[in-house]
Amino acid sequence: MRQSTSSKVVSYAVILLFLIIYVVPLLFVFNVSFKSFDEYLRNPLGLVQSIQWSNYTDAWSEGNFSRYFGNSLLYTGVSTVLTIIVSVFAAFPVARGYVKWAGFIYLFFIMSQFLPNPLVAQFKFMLFMKDRIPFIGYDTKLGYTLLKTTGTGVVFMMFVGYIKSISRELDEAAGVDGCSYTRYIFQMVLPLMKPIIATGVILTAIGTWNDFVGPVMYLSSPDNWPITAGLKEFRGQYGNNWPLLACGITIVAVPLIVLYSFIQKYIVDGALAGAVKS
Template identity: 40%
Template sequence: MTAVETPQAPRKTTPPGPERAGRGEPPGWLVRLKRQKLASYVILLVFAVLYIGPLLMLVTTAFKTLPEFFQNPTGMPESLRFENFTEAWNEAQFARYLVNSVVYTTVATAVCVVTSVLVAFPIARGYLKGGRYILLLYVIALFLPPALIPQFQLILNLGLFNTRAGYILLFLVNPIGIIILVNYIKAIPRELDESAAIDGCGYYRFVFKIIVPLIRPAIATVTVLHAIGLWNELVLAIIYLTNDDLYPVTRGLIAFEGLYGANWPPMAAAVLILMTPMVVLFLFLQRYIVSGLTAGAVKG
C-alpha cells in the first residue's frame, strides 16, 4: 500500500511592510532620546573635566618639589612631599591669620543671615509696601560690578578703614541670600501667619520661632554661600586692611609670590589648607543645601 499524501494548505505570507521590516529596529523616538542622553552625558563630562581637572592638578602640585613641578606640571608626583604643607602653614602665617578669618566669617555671616531673614519675610508676604520693587533692586544688584570707589570713600569717612568692624561691614548684605529666602518663604502657607496672630504671637517671635525652623534648608544654603565667599575673599582684604594683625588667611597666599616667580607647590598646599574648613562646612550642611537651592529657585 502506498501512503496517501495529504496536501498541505499553502502558508499565508505577508509582504514585508514598513512596520514588519523595521520590527527589529528601535523606534525613531527612542533613537532620538538615546542621542539626546548621549549628548547630555558628553556635555556633563566636559564640564566635569573643566572643574575636576584644575582641582586634581592642585592636589598633585601640592605634593611635588619645585623642580618636579616645572619638569612635569600636570603629571603625578614621583613621591609625596608632605613637607610642603608644613612650609605652607609657617610661610603663610596661617596660625596668626586664622583667628581673624574665623571672626570675620562668623560675625558677618551670622548678621547677614539674620538681616536677610528679616528683610525676606515681609517682602515674601507682601507686608512691606513696594516689596516687589525692592526685590527687583536686589536682583539688579547681582548683575552690577562692585562699587569699590564709593564703598572705599564711605568706609574712609566713617573712620572704619583698616579696622575689623569696617571689614565686616562690607559683607553684611548678600542679595542672592535674600532672593533665595524670599522664594522659599513664599511656599509656606499664609494660614500660619493668621493662626499666630489669633494666638497672640508677636511678629519677631513668629519669625524666629516658626518661620526660621521651616526655612532651615534655605538658611543653610545662604550660610554656606556667604561664608565661602567671605572666607576666600582676597581683593577687599588687600584694599581695606593694611595692618598685619588684621589680615585674613587669604592674605597669607601672597607670601609665596616672589620677585621672579611663585613657589607653586607650597602655594598649592596652602590653598588646600585654606579650603579645608569650607569643605567641612559644606559636607556638614549639604543635605540642607541641595533642597534649599532647588526650592529657593523654583518655589513662589
Template identity: 30%
Template sequence: MSNPGTRAGERQLGRRVGSAFVFVILLIGAIFTLFPIYMGLLNSLKTEGNMLSNILSFPSRLEFGNYADAFEKTDFMRSLGNTLTVAAVGLAGIILFASMAGYKMSRTPGRVSGFLFGLFVLSMLIPFHSIMITLVKIAKELTVQGSTIGLGLMYIGLGVPMAIFLYHGFVKSIPRDLDEAAVVDGCGEIRLFFVVIFPLLLPVTATIAILNLLWMWNDFLFPLLMLTDSDSYTLLLSTNMLFGEYNNDWSAILASLVMAMLPVIVLYIVLQKYILNGIADGAIKG
C-alpha cells in the same frame, strides 16, 4: 535590508556606540576638570628638585615640608581665623536681618512695602566694581576699614538684597493662618517671628547660608581693598601675598593653594547634595 530584526539590531548598536561616545567625552571633561587640582596636590608633596625633574609622576617620597613652610609663611591659623571671623559676622547679619525684612515685606501689602522691596532688588544689577571706590572712602570714614569685623559688617550690606529676595519668595509658601493663629494666642510680633516663622524658613536659610558662605570665603577683591594690614589678612590674601613674595617657589605655593581650598572641598564632599540643590534654587529664583 528590509529585515526588521537587523534594523532593530542596528539601532541598538548605534545606541551603544553613542553611549560609549558620551562616556568618553564626559571622561575627558572630568580629567580636564580635575587635572589642575591633581597636579597641584601631587607637586605640593615633592621637593622643588623632584618636581622639576619629574612633574607628572607620583612623588618618590611624600614631602610634607612644603606644608610646614606654607603653614608658617601664610600664618595659616591666623588667616583662617580672620576668614572665619569675616564669614561669621557677615553670615549672622545677613540671615538675621534679611529674614526679618523679607518676611515682613512679603506679609505686608501696600506701596511702602513694595517700594522697599524694589529698592533692595534694584541693587542686584550693580557690579561691585562700580561701588568699590566710594565704598573704600566710606569705610575709612566709618573706621571699619582694616578690621575683619568691619569687613563682615560691610558684607551684610552687600549680601542682604539677594537673601531678602529669596526669603521674600519663600515666605509666600507659609500659610498666613499660622501668623493669625499665633496672634490670637497672644503672641507678639517678635516672638511670632522668632519662635514660629524663623524655624519654618530653615530650607531657604540653608540655601542662603551656603551661597553666602561660599561667596565670602572665595571673595578676593573686597578683602584686598579693605584689609590693608597683613595681621588681618584672610586665607586668600595670605596666599596671594605668598605668591607675590616667593613667586618661583612653586612647591610652597602649591601647598598653600591646597591648604586654602581644602576646607571648601571637604565641605563640598560632605554637603554636596545640599550645595548643588541650593545653587540651582538660588540661581533660578535669583
C-alpha cells in the same frame, strides 16, 4: 521621561567636560602639594612618588597662615550669620506684604543686582567712617565684617521667594497663641527654611572667604588680612616653589569644600525652591 541614547551620550559628555574643567585642576594642585621641590622640577605632571607631609607644616608656619586663617574664619562666620539673620528679618515682611510698598522694595533689590560694583563709594565711606567712628572704619576687622554683611541682595531675594511658599495660616496661629514676632521668626520660620538657608550660607561664605579685592582695598594692616591676602603675600615669597604654593592653595580651598560637603544636600532644593516658588 525616558532618555534616548544620543541624549545620554551628550549628558555624559557634558558631565565629563565639567569634571575636566573643575576637578582635574584641583587634583593637580593636590598632587603637587605633596611633592618635594626637586621631584616637581623633574616631573611636574607626574604622580607624586614620595609624599612630603612636611610641605603643609612648612607652608602653614612660613606663610603665617594661622593668623590669616583665624581672620578669615572670623569674617566669614560672623558676616554669614549676620547676613542670614538680616535677610530673614527683611525678607519676611516683604514676602508677606506686611510693609508698605513691599513690591517696590523687592523690585529695588532686583534692580540693585544690575548696578556696577560700588567699590569706590564703599572705599570713600570706609575712610569717612575711619575719621568719625574709628573702630568700624577703614582697616578694621569689625568694619570689614559689617561691609561684607551688606551684600545680602541675592540671599534676600531667594528668602522672599521661599517664604511666599510657607502657609500664612502659621502666622495667624502664632498670633492667636500670643507668639512674639522675633520668637516666631526663630522658632517657626527659620526651621522651615533650612534648605534655602543652606544655599544662602554657602553663597555668602564663598563670597566672603574667597574675596580678594575687598581685603586689598579695605585692609592695609597684615594683622587684619584674611587668608586670600595672606596667600598673595605667600606667593610673593614662594612663587617659584610650586609644592609649597600648592599647599597654600589647598589650605585656602579645603574649608569651603568641607562646608559644602556638610550642607550640599540642602543646596539644590533650596536654590530651586527660591527660584520656582517666587
